Amino acid sequence: MELFDSLILLLDSTVRLTVPLLLACLAGLYSERAGIFDIGLEGKMLAGAFGAAVVAALTGSAWLGLFAGIGVSVAMALVHGVASITFRGNQIISGVAINFLAAGLTTLLGQTWFRQGGRTPQLNGDARFNGFDFPFADQLAEVPVVGSIYSELLSGHNVLVYAAFFAVPITYFVLFRTRFGLRLRASGENPKAVDTAGVNVNMMRFKAVLITGILCGIAGAYLSTGMSSGFVKDMTAGRGFIALAALIFAKWMPVPALYACLLFGFLSALGNFMQGAELPIIGEVPVQLVQALPYILTVVLLAGFIGKAVGPKAGGIPYVKER
Amino acid sequence: MTDKSQANEQRSSGTAVSQNAAPQLAIELAGINKHFGPVHANKDIDLKVTRGTVHGIVGENGAGKTTLMSILYGFYTAETGRIFVDGKEVTIKDSSHALELGIGMVHQHFMLVDNFTVLENVILGAEDDALLQPSLDKARKVLAQLARDYELEVDPDALIEDLSVGGQQRVEILKALYRGAEILILDEPTGVLTPSEADHLFKVLETLRKQGKTILLITHKLREIMAITDDVSVMRQGAMVKTLETKNTDPAELAELMVGRRVLLRVDKGPSNPGDVKLEVRDLVVKDDMDITRVKGINFEVRAGEIVGIAGVSGNGQSDMLEAITGMRKADSGQLIVKGKEVVIKGDDGAAKLRDMSVAHVPEDRQELGLVVTFEQWENAILGYQDDDKYGKGAFLSIPAAREEANRHIEKYDIRPANNRLKAANFSGGNQQKIVLAREMSRNPDVLVVGQPTRGVDIGAIEFIHNQIVAMRDAGKAVLLVSVELDEIRSLADRILVMFDGHIVGEADPATATEAELGLLMAGVSADNAPESDKREANNKESAK
Numbered sequence: 001m002e003l004f005d006s007l008i009l010l011l012d013s014t015v016r017l018t019v020p021l022l023l024a025c026l027a028g029l030y031s032e033r034a035g036i037f038d039i040g041l042e043g044k045m046l047a048g049a050f051g052a053a054v055v056a057a058l059t060g061s062a063w064l065g066l067f068a069g070i071g072v073s074v075a076m077a078l079v080h081g082v083a084s085i086t087f088r089g090n091q092i093i094s095g096v097a098i099n100f101l102a103a104g105l106t107t108l109l110g111q112t113w114f115r116q117g118g119r120t121p122q123l124n125g126d127a128r129f130n131g132f133d134f135p136f137a138d139q140l141a142e143v144p145v146v147g148s149i150y151s152e153l154l155s156g157h158n159v160l161v162y163a164a165f166f167a168v169p170i171t172y173f174v175l176f177r178t179r180f181g182l183r184l185r186a187s188g189e190n191p192k193a194v195d196t197a198g199v200n201v202n203m204m205r206f207k208a209v210l211i212t213g214i215l216c217g218i219a220g221a222y223l224s225t226g227m228s229s230g231f232v233k234d235m236t237a238g239r240g241f242i243a244l245a246a247l248i249f250a251k252w253m254p255v256p257a258l259y260a261c262l263l264f265g266f267l268s269a270l271g272n273f274m275q276g277a278e279l280p281i282i283g284e285v286p287v288q289l290v291q292a293l294p295y296i297l298t299v300v301l302l303a304g305f306i307g308k309a310v311g312p313k314a315g316g317i318p319y320v321k322e323r
Numbered sequence: 324m325t326d327k328s329q330a331n332e333q334r335s336s337g338t339a340v341s342q343n344a345a346p347q348l349a350i351e352l353a354g355i356n357k358h359f360g361p362v363h364a365n366k367d368i369d370l371k372v373t374r375g376t377v378h379g380i381v382g383e384n385g386a387g388k389t390t391l392m393s394i395l396y397g398f399y400t401a402e403t404g405r406i407f408v409d410g411k412e413v414t415i416k417d418s419s420h421a422l423e424l425g426i427g428m429v430h431q432h433f434m435l436v437d438n439f440t441v442l443e444n445v446i447l448g449a450e451d452d453a454l455l456q457p458s459l460d461k462a463r464k465v466l467a468q469l470a471r472d473y474e475l476e477v478d479p480d481a482l483i484e485d486l487s488v489g490g491q492q493r494v495e496i497l498k499a500l501y502r503g504a505e506i507l508i509l510d511e512p513t514g515v516l517t518p519s520e521a522d523h524l525f526k527v528l529e530t531l532r533k534q535g536k537t538i539l540l541i542t543h544k545l546r547e548i549m550a551i552t553d554d555v556s557v558m559r560q561g562a563m564v565k566t567l568e569t570k571n572t573d574p575a576e577l578a579e580l581m582v583g584r585r586v587l588l589r590v591d592k593g594p595s596n597p598g599d600v601k602l603e604v605r606d607l608v609v610k611d612d613m614d615i616t617r618v619k620g621i622n623f624e625v626r627a628g629e630i631v632g633i634a635g636v637s638g639n640g641q642s643d644m645l646e647a648i649t650g651m652r653k654a655d656s657g658q659l660i661v662k663g664k665e666v667v668i669k670g671d672d673g674a675a676k677l678r679d680m681s682v683a684h685v686p687e688d689r690q691e692l693g694l695v696v697t698f699e700q701w702e703n704a705i706l707g708y709q710d711d712d713k714y715g716k717g718a719f720l721s722i723p724a725a726r727e728e729a730n731r732h733i734e735k736y737d738i739r740p741a742n743n744r745l746k747a748a749n750f751s752g753g754n755q756q757k758i759v760l761a762r763e764m765s766r767n768p769d770v771l772v773v774g775q776p777t778r779g780v781d782i783g784a785i786e787f788i789h790n791q792i793v794a795m796r797d798a799g800k801a802v803l804l805v806s807v808e809l810d811e812i813r814s815l816a817d818r819i820l821v822m823f824d825g826h827i828v829g830e831a832d833p834a835t836a837t838e839a840e841l842g843l844l845m846a847g848v849s850a851d852n853a854p855e856s857d858k859r860e861a862n863n864k865e866s867a868k
Contacts, residue, residue: 177455179453179454179455179458180453182439182450183447183448186447189436189437189438190435193434193435193444193447194447195398195418196396196398196418196428197418197419197422197434197447197448197449197498198421198422198448198449199419199448321398
């Protein structure tokens with residue numbers, strides 16, 4: 001039974017660690033499906049985390065923090081949009097610039113404003129997104145297996161966690177069941193077909209980039225006001241890139257994206273869980289090795305195990321109408 | 324429901340018009356102008372298209388047909404000119420506006436999303452609701468109806484990438500009809516089709532015309548014009564040359580109008596003095612990037628001291644043949660023999676290999692293939708020969724040596740301005756061509772292959788270039804000249820070979836052959852002369868019987 005409890009704890013941790021990956025991955029999904037590569041997920045998430053933490057600290061409201069995080073992230077997404085859609089710049093360079101900008105600005109502003117080495121003040125109470133329990137969670141906790149799954153694994157998370165998982169079916173529906181989704185996907189595959197059908201390609205791409213900004217903002221807010229209690233320098237720690245890897249791994253599909261993010265989330269959780277643990281035969285597992293696992297897996301999977309991952313055909317290419 | 328009744332209404336009104344004694348104009352264009360940078364793609368174009376007819380627009384590649392149609396479809400905007408649709412003046416802002424006016428276009432390169440289904444492609448941009456399902460259901464019904472009416476059968480749930488080219492084209496037509504197009508523009512529709520698919524397409528077009536639709540057919544294939552159109556307009560070099568009733572014209576006249584009769588430039592040249600065979604082509608078959616066979620087994624030889632001219636309307640396989648002969652493209656089968664030795668091209672170094680065998684190449688498109696236009700003239704002067712020891716040994720380039728070479732070119736070939744530091748892009752067309760010619764000719768090659776030597780070149784430069792080519796011949800070189808300018812071929816060549824649809828359909832003596840004879844050959848009319856029977860023509864003949 002102890003093993004089972006450990007497993008529940010591990011999975012619970014997986015859920016929490018999956019959320020930022022999943023939100024960022026879906027963010028990238030919208031943008032790349034519309035034909036705009038976005039390597040700046042990391043930067044937008046980081047800026048969003050900072051914005052959310054600052055406003056939450058100043059106002060004491062996690063919700064205002066969330067909106068601030070979204071606002072900051074959307075602003076950066078629009079910079080990427082203007083650079084790569086309006087001015088037809090290189091999407092990779094624009095994305096890299098966003099990452100640098102976010103990393104530099106958050107540290108600089110954090111230090112200037114709060115003088116805590118780039119940290120923002122500790123958030124408490126309503127300034128954080130706190131978990132809430134499902135009905136009867138306490139009572140059912142005693143029921144074997146089902147009870148602990150219900151009260152530990154499913155219940156007790158904050159609202160952003162549920163929102164993130166709920167975003168998966170919504171994304172699927174939007175992309176594959178709506179006019180907006182059809183046009184968005186077509187913009188990433190053959191923008192000329194969209195144009196000749198009388199739809200404004202660049203406007204479609206801007207809308208996609210906007211959604212990317214919103215989702216990255218939520219991911220960032222979750223990091224600083226949900227998972228942690230404040231912003232720490234470079235707190236995204238490469239999650240934006242892992243999310244991109246998950247996106248490719250999932251072949252730009254929403255439901256596989258969920259599985260890919262769960263896998264990477266599980267590996268992160270496992271990394272934390274194994275710290276100092278003794279395994280038979282091997283002995284103590286080096287923490288660094290376990291923490292490196294998600295990255296190693298990414299390389300191995302992308303290098304060959306998932307087969308050919310063909311992204312949207314027009315991805316990365318600015319749309320030019322006149323020849 | 325509303326859609327069906329609308330379609331019926333449109334159909335009945337269409338029939339009413341076609342029965343009307345005084346035919347109405349579906350489209351009128353007046354004074355259309357469009358530039359792309361320095362290229363004047365459409366010059367003062369006037370065009371009148373009668374409703375309920377099939378109106379052909381012919382012209383060579385680059386004559387401005389596609390540009391004109393793209394203006395009509397709202398994809399480009401004209402700089403000047405007026406457009407009337409159904410007698411009303413309109414300003415077509417974009418494609419969706421053109422669609423509202425009932426103009427649909429089937430593009431040469433299909434505007435389809437490969438990994439979408441047929442239904443998704445059909446409704447893209449014409450969805451009724453925010454949710455797709457109702458539109459998909461409606462499109463399924465409409466498509467079934469259209470399939471019955473016009474023999475346009477396509478599996479609505481198939482992915483585009485799984486359809487044949489003909490099937491994809493049917494989807495494009497369905498897309499336009501689904502949007503209620505009354506005027507349908509087809510841009511080179513048969514270029515990618517198999518003969519039976521093309522026959523099917525013509526049947527569909529016939530039905531569409533009977534239902535009162537107006538069809539604009541852009542093509543450079545005269546046979547198609549003769550077979551299906553009511554009227555035909557000829558375009559040449561961006562200008563509208565003439566509009567004729569199809570029944571009052573013939574392919575020879577059209578070919579002449581397309582190619583154009585220019586003032587025959589006299590070239591002083593004595594009789595040729597052919598020597599050994601320097602270049603020989605046996606059963607050459609070449610496919611293009613889209614895997615379409617463009618050269619269908621041709622044979623010829625070029626001797627030292629003669630100019631062999633390949634005539635033909637552009638797009639009949641000349642470019643692909645040139646690419647194969649100069650090593651830029653791997654031939655599908657057949658032999659290329661240079662100075663008695665067979666050349667086998669394996670990798671990407673074919674062009675260099677032939678250069679090493681003293682085959683010089685002046686490519687058709689100087690800006691794309693002949694020059695690096697952002698490089699200075701001295702750099703272009705040694706391009707392709709930059710590894711020669713003349714210009715420095717090992718990894719280093721001797722810039723003084725290269726500049727000297729460049730100055731020799733400037734002097735001998737009268738390249739203006741005489742400045743080797745000027746970028747190639749800043750020279751005029753004629754001088755750009757001279758830069759290429761100078762580079763290739765000054766190597767003293769045994770074989771010179773020249774494509775469209777005077778395209779877009781002013782009269783003065785034309786004369787100079789022609790004289791240089793004759794001088795090469797008189798120096799005992801074998802010269803292969805490919806040109807769509809019939810006059811150029813007639814005044815330069817010692818023997819003329821005519822290419823049509825990937826075959827050499829005839830040989831003529833420039834001294835005796837008349838323009839009319841050559842025009843007929845270029846139009847593929849006297850197929851009797853064809854060395855191999857063209858399957859497609861044979862099929863057509865059979866079906867005609």
